[in-house]
Every structure is written in C-alpha cells, then in structure tokens.
Amino acid sequence: MMSTHVGLSGRLAGLFIGSKLTPLILIGALLLGLFAVVVTPREEEPQIVVPMADVFLSFPGASAKVVEEQLTKPFERKISEIRGVEYVYSISRPSGVLIIVRFYVGEPMEQSLVDLYDKLMSNQDLFPPGAGTFLVKPRDINDVPIVTVTLSSDRYGDAQLHQFAEHVLEHVKKVPGTAGGFFAGGRPRELRIQIDPARMRAYGVTPLDMAGVIRGENLALPAGRFQSQNHEYVLETGRFIRSREDLEALVVGVRDGRPIYLRQVADVIDGPSDVTRYVWFGLGAGGNRDTGRTNDASRDTLHESPAVTVAVAKQRGLNAVTVTREVLRTVDELKGTIIPSDVRVTVTRDYGETADDKANELLWHLLVAVVAVVLFLGLTLGVRPAMVVSLAIPVTLSLTLFTSMLIGYTINRVTLFALIFSIGILVDDAIVVVENTYRHLTMRRRPHREASIYAVDEVGNPTILATFTVIAALLPMAFISGLMGPYMRPIPVNASIAMFFSLLVAFIVIPWFCQTCYRAGVVMKGVEQDDTTDGWTYRFYQRVLTPLLRHPLLAYGFLALVGLLLVASVSLFYTRSVTVKMLPFDNKSELQVVVDMSEGTTLEETARVTKAVTQYVRTIPEVRDYQAYVGTASPFNFNGLVRHYFLREGSHQADIQMNLLPKDQRSAQSHEIARIVRPAVQEIGRQFGANVKVVEVPPGPP
Incomplete structure (x- = not known):
C-alpha cells in the first residue's frame, strides 16, 4: 500500500497516471496549439498601445510669437495637468499651433481622449479674441499602413493617376478588416475661377459677391414634401455644383433688369489643381532581377515616372497577413478595368508578407531547436527516454501558444523568440522526473505505478522550487517602463507561462507516458x-x-x-x-531618405535636389525600386508615426522611400546598406545646401 504522506506533485501524478483522461488531455493540448497557430493574428512587431493625439488650435492672422504667448503656453499648462500625460510638444506657427500630447504607454486610449477633450472643452475661455476652435486627431499604431500600392505610368499624368488612385482606394476600403486609407501624390480635380477685373468693374460685380453666390448655390436643403396619387415626394431646394457648366450658369448679379452670369465676368477652368507636390517612381539597379511585384508595364523600365501611392491600414487585432492578401487580390482584380493596362502597379509595402515570412522563419527555427534538443536527449539518455522527455516540448508549446492567444498577444518575432529562448529549459522538469522514475524502477522496491508516483513526489518540491525560481528571474522584465516595456513583455510572460506548463506536464503527462516506455529490462543510456x-x-x-x-x-x-x-x-x-545594445539591428527591406531644405525653398528647387539624390539611389545594387515624395509625406511607419513624419508637407521637405531586394537575393544587411548610402547622399545634399539623412526602421520601438 502507498503511504499517505505524498506531496502535491505525487498526488497530481497519482491522479492522472492511470486516468483515461490523460491521453485526451494530451491530444486536446496539441489541438489547442494547432488552433492557436492557425487563428492567432500574425504581425511583424508586438502591438504597443501608445495613446497620442494632435491638437490643432487656429489663430488666423497671428504671428508665431503671438500664437506662442497667447495660445500655446496656456494650453500646454492645462494639458500637462491631465493624469497620465507623459510629454507635451508644440509647434507654434503663424495662424496656429500644433500641440502633440503623448500619454504613458499602456494608458487606455479611450479614457485618455475623453480626459483630453474634457480639459479642452472646460478651458475654452482661454482662447484669445479672434482664435478659432480646436481640432483633436488621435494617433494610434493601427494608423500605420500595412500595405501600399504605387501606381505609375509613362502615359498618364499625375492628375489621371490621382483619379485611378481614388477608385482603387474606394474598392480596397471595402475589404473586411481595413481601417484608414489615403493616397500620396497626384493632383485632384478642381473647378478654378479666374476673375477678370475689367469685366467685373464693367458689370459692377465684386469678388465678395461672387463668393457669396457660389457659397449659397452650392447647397441643397430639404424644402418639405407633398403627396400625390398615393405617392409621397420629397422636395429639395438648390443643388450642388458638379461641373463647369453649373458654375458658369450661376447668376452673380443683376444689371438693368438683366442677370449677370459668372461666365460674363470670369473664366472657369475644369482641370487638375495647381502643382503643390511631386511624386515619382523609379526602378533601382536590382529592379530588373525582381519584377515579380509589378505588372507587365514595369518590365525593362529604367527611367522615372509620375506616381501616386495608395496606403491602407488594418483594424486593431486582425491578422495582417489575411488583410494584405485580400487587399492585393482586390487590386489585381482591378487591373485592366479600373486600372488601365499601361499603368504600372507596384507593391511598395506589404507588412503582411514580412510578418508571415518572419513568423514562418521563427517557427522553422523553433522546430529546428526542438529537433536539436530531441537528438541531444537521444544521444545522452537513449531513444525511449528521449521520446518521453521530448513529449513535453510540443505539449508545453501548444498550451503556451493557446494561452498567449487568450491574453491577446499576436504571433510576432518577439513572442516566438520567447518560445525559442525557453526551449532548452522546458525539458529540465521532464528530465528530472524521467531520470528519477527510471531510478526507482531499477531499484524494484515497489510496483511500477507506486514507484512512478514516489519518484515524482521525491523530486517534486525541488522541481517546483527550481521552476518558480526561473519564473521569478524572468518576470521582473515584464515591468520595464516606457516603449520597451510592452515591446519586450511577451518574452518574460510567454517564457514564464511555458515554464509553468512544463511543470504541469512533468507531473501529469510524463508519469503516464513512462508506463508505456519503461517496462522491465529497459536500459537508460549513460546510466x-x-x-x-x-x-x-x-x-x-x-x-x-x-x-x-x-x-x-x-x-x-x-x-x-x-x-x-x-x-x-x-x-x-x-x-x-x-x-x-537593447536590440540587434534588423535586416529590413526598406530604408528612408529624408531631405530638408531651408524654409522658403521653392518646390521646384527641392524637387531638383531630390532628383539628384534619386539618381544616386537608382545605382545601388540592392535597391529594387524607390518612390520620391516632394512637398508631401510618404506613407509612414511606426517610427514615422511617433516622430510625426506624416506632417512633412512643406515645399522645402522631401522623402525618398527605398525598397530593397528580398533578403535571400542580397548579401548585405539593411544596416550595412544604410552605412554605405549615408555619406554619399549627405555629400550630394551638401552640394545643394540640403540636410539629407538616411532613416532606418528601428528593430524595436523608436
């Protein structure tokens, strides 16, 4: 008979060693892990909640100094009083100010915005006379586009490409899971009125008269309803202006009892807007070897073409891989219909593909690590003991992945690194239990079942102590503050969860499995x-x-x-x-070149400098293609979101987005390429008096 003095570990082993539920638990754990791998969203980086908001305050006609004294400083002081605010930045400009409010990492987004709105609403008395109202725009990591598609053509101009981009964005926004979307580049259609002062004086019409008429006519209001023949009709007065003819037919005044039409005093032009930005696309030296991401119109095209980039973000918590695949599938369906065949379509960002590639790469490394551990155990313990111990690895990883999914973590390189990091220590508990079980069986003092239970109980307390010691050493890492906190938190959390489940597997599954592998005469290698x-x-x-x-x-x-x-x-x-370093350099597939001229530089001069830089960029062997954005911001990443690169819309500012060849087609790392490119582009910038910087995507949070 077994003694009643059995600890927790022995009781657990005794409860499950002969239970028919144990194999069901084993199979269920493996199925839960498979379910987690398939269902859990895949992303390149962990999701970091960094509540941010941009507060725009207008003060028409005021200088930057007046704006700073009468608007910026009072509201900076009030906003800094909000609980949870970490930083308050401001940019005072003539006629207004931008105040950037950043809360502590982990603060609830909704509550932070409510507090910010409440503080602004309750202090509207601080607005000086003549100041306008405020506008609050929240910023979130889910605002970062996960896929961008660049339309370029040698036949169509930027105005026509803008129209194509509008239709493309309209269709891809219908894809389930997409969130914000925008396009960079092109010129929108507009109706432009060129007044003739001589004709206006002759007819006695002023510009204010014309503006008032246009504002009043470009309006449709409900005017009631009536019923006739069992039908109800809704009446509207006025109509929106849709064409040049509508605008020319407006009556802007009356003279001698005759109406004066707008076409009599001004010319109406229906066409693209004035040039306020330039965007072009070009193939790099490596583009000829990698045309798989473009359509046929891009082949053997080495010069630069006008372009418009369509950018789409995803909703929070959704799988970036599936969303990007659906978006690109929709774009492919538009080719030849909405998108003419002679318009080049290039995928210039696909974070879904990069996330999937990195997840698959790390899963492969995880499998390699498991196989390596199993082979080592087989060489040191023997085949059967290695089989028993190795059973703990897939069961523990499956339960860890499922629990991680329930917590809300995604499959990304940090969460998978935590599992790879813990592979070596996951088998410690199982090895201790297997070796002690074998020792008790070779002693032959008790029956098989009783010996297994005593073996588990004998090493139970030290094993529990060792496991929780490792957990205690890992968990403090979960309380790192700042942006690195939530970025690195999956490592201690997942590793601790894996250690805890490895302990349960060693006490519940391993003793049951030992009964199958350890029979009389079994020999453990090395003992x-x-x-x-x-x-x-x-x-x-x-x-x-x-x-x-x-x-x-x-x-x-x-x-x-x-x-x-x-x-x-x-x-x-x-x-x-x-x-x-906190993190090693990552081998990214993109680099950004930032061009800053002195304020007041014309758009054309900035474009000339940017063109000189792109002429060098196109010669880099590792560059697949590039897009230049002059006077408008390029589609931003998380680094650009935090640094507010999306506000780079001045005529003296430009961005160049460099897309590198896939990692398997180049030997140089992205950081090495950046080190080579940086002095060359800076020298080009110095020749034109420009400040040129090469911006790398940081391996972690910026």
Missing part, C-alpha cells in the same frame, strides 16, 4: 545498472573535482580564477570592447 560509480560521468567528475577538494590551495586558486574571469567580462562594458 549503469549495478554501480553508478562505474559511469563515465562519475569518473570524469571524480578526476576533476578530487584534486580541488583535497588541496585548499587549488580550490582557492580556482575560485580566484572564476572571480577574475567575472571581473574581466564585466569590464568589457566599461572599456567598450563589447557594443551594448
């Missing part, structure tokens, strides 16, 4: 049956440790050597012999 002192490990340790234990001088010398090595390794940080 002698009769005398443990004959084992090679015992002989090795005896030969090494005996002199140290018998001679105090050797023991103290060995401890001194260990201490010296410790001091030497720590000193590497102070001597800067080892580069210390």
